[in-house]
Amino acid sequence: MPRAVPPFHEYLGIEVERMEHGEASASLVLAPHHCNRRGVVHGGVMAALLDTALGAAVVSSIPSAWWCATISLSVQFLEGARQGRLRASGRVLRRGRRVAFAGGEVRDESGRLVATAQGSWHLWPYQPQEGASARAGEVVVQDTGERLRVGKILAVGRNYADHAAEMGLEAGARPVWFLKPPTAIVHDGGIVRLPPGARELHHEVEMVVVVGQRVRAVPEERALDCVLGFAVGLDLTLRDLQREAKARGEPWTLAKGFDGAAPVSSVAPRERVGDGSGLRLTLDVNGERRQEASTSAMLWSVPRLLAEASRWMTLERGDLIFTGTPSGVGPARPGDRLQATLAKVASLEVTIAPADAADERPQWT
Numbered sequence: 001m002p003r004a005v006p007p008f009h010e011y012l013g014i015e016v017e018r019m020e021h022g023e024a025s026a027s028l029v030l031a032p033h034h035c036n037r038r039g040v041v042h043g044g045v046m047a048a049l050l051d052t053a054l055g056a057a058v059v060s061s062i063p064s065a066w067w068c069a070t071i072s073l074s075v076q077f078l079e080g081a082r083q084g085r086l087r088a089s090g091r092v093l094r095r096g097r098r099v100a101f102a103g104g105e106v107r108d109e110s111g112r113l114v115a116t117a118q119g120s121w122h123l124w125p126y127q128p129q130e131g132a133s134a135r136a137g138e139v140v141v142q143d144t145g146e147r148l149r150v151g152k153i154l155a156v157g158r159n160y161a162d163h164a165a166e167m168g169l170e171a172g173a174r175p176v177w178f179l180k181p182p183t184a185i186v187h188d189g190g191i192v193r194l195p196p197g198a199r200e201l202h203h204e205v206e207m208v209v210v211v212g213q214r215v216r217a218v219p220e221e222r223a224l225d226c227v228l229g230f231a232v233g234l235d236l237t238l239r240d241l242q243r244e245a246k247a248r249g250e251p252w253t254l255a256k257g258f259d260g261a262a263p264v265s266s267v268a269p270r271e272r273v274g275d276g277s278g279l280r281l282t283l284d285v286n287g288e289r290r291q292e293a294s295t296s297a298m299l300w301s302v303p304r305l306l307a308e309a310s311r312w313m314t315l316e317r318g319d320l321i322f323t324g325t326p327s328g329v330g331p332a333r334p335g336d337r338l339q340a341t342l343a344k345v346a347s348l349e350v351t352i353a354p355a356d357a358a359d360e361r362p363q364w365t
Contacts, residue, residue, distance in 0.1 A: 014049055016056050022092035024056035029085050040080040046106060047075050050117040053090035054102040058121045061092045061100065063143055066123060068100065073119035084109030097142075097347065098123050137182035139210065139320070140266045141229060142346075148210070148228075151319045153180040153262055154309055155206075155235055159298050159324025175300055175324065177309070178252055180235075184262035186350055192236065192260035193353045194334070201352065203332045204235040204325035205283035205291045205340045207276060209302055210267050211319040215310050223306035226315065229267040230276055232342035234283075234350070235322050236261045236332070264320065265340070265348035272345075276302040279343040281326065285336055293326030295342075300324075 012034065018025045026049060028034070034045045051073055058068050090104035099120055106115040138147045157176040186192055194201065212228025235256070242255035273279075276295055283291040300308070305321060332338060332352050340348040 012045060012048055014052050016052060019056040019060040022057055022061035022095075023090070024053050024060055025087060025089045026053040026056065027085055027087045030081065030083050035082065039082050041082070041086070043075070043077060046077065046081075046086075046115050047073065047117075049086060049088045049106060050075055050090070050104055050115065051119070053088035054104045054117060054119050055090070055121065057090035057092050057102050057104070058095075058100045058123075061095055062123060063145065066145060068121045068123050071099070071120040071122050073117060075115055075117045077115050079108075079112060079114040081106075081108045081114045086114070093118075095123075097344075137185055139185070139231065139264055139318075140187075142266045142268050148267070148318050150182040150185060151316050153182065153184065153320045153322065154178075155180055155256065155322035156300070156305060156324045159300055159305075160293065160326040161297070161299060162293075162327035175305075178256055180257045180262045180322075183259055184257055186260050186263040188263075188265050188348050189350070190263065191351050191353050192263065194260070195258050198238055198258070200238065200240040201332045202237045202239045202329055203283060203285065203290065203338055204237060204329050205281055206233050206235050206322045206325050207231075207279065207281055207295050207342055208233040208264055209276065209306070209321040209323060211306075211315045211321070212270075212317055214314065214316045215306075216314045218307055218310045218315075220303045220307040223303035223310075224270070224275055226306065226310075227270045227276075227302070228317070229269045230273045230279075230342065230345055231265045231267045231320075232281070232340045232346045232348050233262060233264040233320075233322055234338060234340060234348070235325060236263070262320075262322070263338075263340075263348055263350045265342075265346040268345045276323075279345060280341075281343075282341045283328070284339045285330075285332060287337075287339075290330055291326055291328035295323070297326065298324060 014026055014028045016026045028049050035041050086106055088106045090102055092100055092102050094101045101120050103118045108114050137150050140147055155178050159175045208231040210228045213226045215226040238255045242252050245252050279295040281293050334352050336352045338350050
């Protein structure tokens with residue numbers, strides 16, 4: 001049986017001495033195998049020491065359920081080190097939702113500066129292997145990494161006056177409700193594979209409310225208490241099927257509920273977002289801005305939507321409410337890249353699969 005290979009920093013003998021609040025330190029006692037024939041430490045060893053210290057700083061700045069990976073590391077070698085203990089320090093310079101930037105340095109036993117580095121790290125609110133193995137019908141909560149099973153998806157139409165107008169609907173018309181199944185969910189970075197025969201796909205960017213507890217007929221003034229968090233989503237619509245259904249007086253189920261019809265981002269906890277008003281909602285298609293609005297322009301606020309929905313059906317933890325789309329709705333074609341954002345709350349990027357990439361084979365278990 002082959003011998004297990006330890007992580008590279010352990011193989012070299014690197015020790016992480018401290019990591020807290022976005023700062024960390026690591027050390028390495030130089031040995032002959034760390035150095036070249038001239039007795040100077042290998043550049044790769046120095047880079048590994050810096051990568052460990054900076055990476056540990058990043059890890060100490062994110063929730064324990066999160067995951068990170070090095071994107072880039074730029075090392076500047078200033079002096080050659082030959083013996084004794086090297087000490088590296090790292091600190092997070094800036095951190096966003098998806099990327100962290102860190103810098104650091106290495107000093108030899110005499111305190112002489114021998115190398116510096118800067119790098120960037122990609123961040124996930126969950127371990128990547130978990131994201132790949134448990135995607136269907138779930139959303140991920142940002143701060144905890146919790147994978148929340150989605151029950152039902154309630155969606156609202158005609159909740160922005162400008163969108164109602166562009167669709168030729170009466171101004172001030174009452175919002176309309178419809179359902180999507182959890183199998184319609186696609187996650188950030190995913191691919192939307194259209195069903196066979198799909199022709200006219202339209203994008204609709206929306207703020208998404210995630211229900212945190214079971215509730216029935218909740219009063220509007222208490223409705224926010226049942227909100228777990230907020231996300232950004234896409235209500236993808238097969239517009240040709242919807243038109244045909246409307247003409248026949250039939251439901252829009254297939255036009256709105258096909259697999260891939262509900263891409264959703266990770267979920268930001270309500271405590272960091274508030275009541276969902278005053279947030280900038282945007283959608284870019286291939287880098288071109290298509291939709292942009294403030295959620296304050298919604299005709300029905302989040303509390304009012306929750307009160308109305310729970311009047312008719314019980315809402316449960318994990319249910320999603322798509323709150324309507326502003327004007328700018330338009331076509332999305334195979335190969336298009338759709339990027340949606342909700343202020344500083346969440347972001348989402350999906351790609352529409354080319355027509356020849358759709359898997360038309362039947363699947364069953």
